[in-house]
Amino acid sequence: MTFTSLQLFLFTVSLLSFAIYVLLRRKQRHPFPPGPKGLPLIGNLCDIPLEYHWFTYEKWGREIGSDIVHAELLGLHLVVLNSEKAASDLLEKRSSIYSDRPQLKILTKLLNAGNWVLILFPYGNKWRAWHKAFYAHMQPTIAPQYRPVELKAARRLLWNLFDTPQDFMQHIRHMIGQVSLSVAYGIDAAPLNDPNIALAETALQSIDAAQTKARILNLLPSLIHFPWWFPGAGFNKEAKTWKGNVELSRDGLYETVERMLDEDRAVPSIAASMITGLSEDSTEEEILMAKGLPGSVHIIGIDTTSCALKSFVLAMVLYPEAQRRGQEELDSVLGHGHLPSFEDAGALPYLKAMLHELLRWACPTPLGAPHRATEDNIYNGYFIPAGTLVFANIWAILHDPVTYPEPFKFRPERFLDPGTSAPVPNLTFGFGRRICPGRHFARDMIWLAMANMLAAFEFLPAKDAEGRPAPPSQEFISSFISGPIPFKCTIKPRIPNAKQSLLVAALQD
Template sequence: MLLYISTAVLALLALAWTYTSLQHPRRKYPPGPKGLPIVGNLFDVPMKNGWITFCDWSRRYNSDVVHVEALGKHIYAVNSAQAAKDLFDGRPQIYSDKEQSVMTHELSGWRRAWALSPFDDVWREHRRLFHKHFGPGVASRHHHKQEKAMRRLLLLLLDAPEDFSAHIRYAAGSVILDVVYAFDALPGDVRIGQIEPAVQTFTALMETGVYLVDVFPILKYIPAWFPGAQFKRQAAQYKHLVDVMFKAPYEQFKAAWAKGVAQPCFLGSLLGDSEMALDYEREDFLTNLTGTVYAAGSDTTVAAMNTFVLAMVMYPEVQTYVQEELDRVVGRDHLPTMSDRERLPRVMAIVHEVLRWHPPLPLATPHRTMSDDVYNGRFIPSGSVIFGNSWAMLHDPATYPAPHTFDPKRFLTRSGVLRDDVPLPTEVFGFGRRACPGRYFAVDMLFLAVAHILAVFAVERAKGARGPVDVKEEFTPYVLSLPKPFRAHFWPRFDGAEELIRSAAAADM
């Protein structure tokens, strides 16, 4: 039975390839590996560490944009900041859409994530409301909640430093819950536990790549019990996790709102500003808007904060350099706040270098072209998938010498102020009109994490039976890329640090 199905699929692909070849004249595409008949570059498309593969192709073919074609789908990777600016910023009417997958968006429930939705009026309304509450002019309204989360993180690191990665996940999840829903989540809160398994479904979908149902959408109508319909059963499991992550906190806040006991937050502002009755359609809109903040903001922050810890373990001299600034500017009798940011350029240099050294999304989520285009004489057809290779741009040796080395000083002048002639790593937040609108919140969060941790702790390699445990620069090879599990230890670095941590955390309990 499976043999017949496979034969039929190959026959259909062959017919589709033949038809496409006859209907469309040969075009001059950007360079890339030579494909095979029918399947094209199906076996060339990288499923792991794609940012490195695309960067290597860019060098091999001496082209900022590289191209492959798989099963009739054109795939492009943009590997230079200039090409990204030309295409994503310069031609937003073509490059602002997002690729949609039957398996990911429709069957597995990720249509709820408006950051991944098509470039339409619904997306524009989502982004307008988000920017209204998280844009640069209003980011300060969230600082007190971000600072509270960091003070709690310090206490957890003091009492159980070996579990630092779990503590980071708690801190990132708790501040999102607080800002979006006004939930004061303590460690172990089940709502934070809802984030990881749901987000892991997206990672798993991206790791798998193209499902057969994406090639032949009619397959979505086969019942889940049908032989070979494992993808339907898997999608149902994924959709349940995704729906819970989006809907559960919304419903809990709505109940508090109805009782008149809800506290100020993002969702409360949305409900208070709304002139519309909360019908089903409007509620679905708000559930998706707030849930996307909850899902996307947490995991990327976790990845960046773990990368920071890894860098501190591997480059202890950087700690000493930054701690000298913290002691001089802030002192040792209180913790840093956002008001100290302008006076802490070394801390900000670490923030920039963490994002540049290994961005949480090395390949920004794929865009989709909305019409045909030509760039540098090369054809890019409508409906193509196009990636912005953030990692390649942030590791361009012409812009960032010795790009594989963690060196925050690259962003500083000799006198110790931030340089204005070295580009900040804005590519880490995506491109064009689909750039992450939460980037100001994210940078503030990372600044506070770096400043708080280095103010009171020395971050060191963990001790094993034979001495310090070795740590390597290793990251997971998928869409959301974070350091592979490693060990680290956090030591109070001066007398009085423990008392400072405990008194600051007690004030927030």
């Protein structure tokens, strides 16, 4: 065959396979959930947007009048749940068949990440064993032991914001990286530009690049077997670099902890605990778990938490009344110029409401991680076949105007009135058996950082060339983990003699 005829042959075989699949599926007695009408063979391939999928899926449901919508792409079924009831009915009440993950080819095959990043695991015995080990380090009774580390990082964040407030986005990511580095590996980060945090950032960038390229591979998985020079298969060459970046961050830090243990200078951490539990008889899987669990904590946790805190700064700039009310509560409870710690949380109800509203208004994962149905099943008279990808449209649920009036406004008070308060948005961290096991740790870190920033600084719009306030847009990045697009603001200290006050607070802690 010539090069051109080989392509034609593969394309023809694919079309015939999809045609047979579609004809067989049409024999089922129950209809698929409603959705946009697709084209023969390719289905709704032309209807799926390249960006901000959650907006489109919410629009489909609103126009169709259904809280569950269906699309089909080249024989692959996609179901989106636009209400909390539908998400709860399927992902929680039927979690036995909706706890699987689709195997994202480029992440599992080319990056090998699906072999050690817990969130990507298919549902099964390996996931259960790793989840149990992860939960042992992140359960609610354990999470408080990390609070001194979080407090130290929060104080460092304030110090960095005082010195170079224009770099606030970088400082926020450094704070999260500092905490994850300490918790996962027991390693203290440098005050700025820490090389270990930089390695994790590079790993994250590699995963993001891989996810972008994975779209075509998930639709045409046979491309994984083609050489890099084949049209559409160029990512095979790039993936070698991505894989190296990801594994360098994981393995380099693991080896550092091994040396620290050998030299009797290691401090308590997830990696130290995992390594200490190994023996000469440990299996390859047990060794991989000892590397993979701390690696997941350090690499994966940075993005979601830092996006939430960047959104907090944006909310404070755009909603000065909410900022003022939060600062008044802090000043009335602690006194002006004093910084909060975890012990103060119970006396700060408005700050707690701000955390709820932040996770609702700017949910870091608008569509959550995809679930996969492992069995054919019927829901409300609709047929959902095995293998269907199921997404909970968290953004749509948390912006439902019936549940949350004026959903696009940042209004923490919606969670304060005992008689009319809105439901707390717990679904931000996932559903059912695949709910994030580190959610208590993440909530602690977000609350502490935003409470300290609010006590120490005032957040104002930046000014344009003519000195007029230039508020940032309320625009977010279109990605699996979504945060505000880069923006500028003015950050002014509220504490008299701020540097000295921060130093005193740090010494007291």
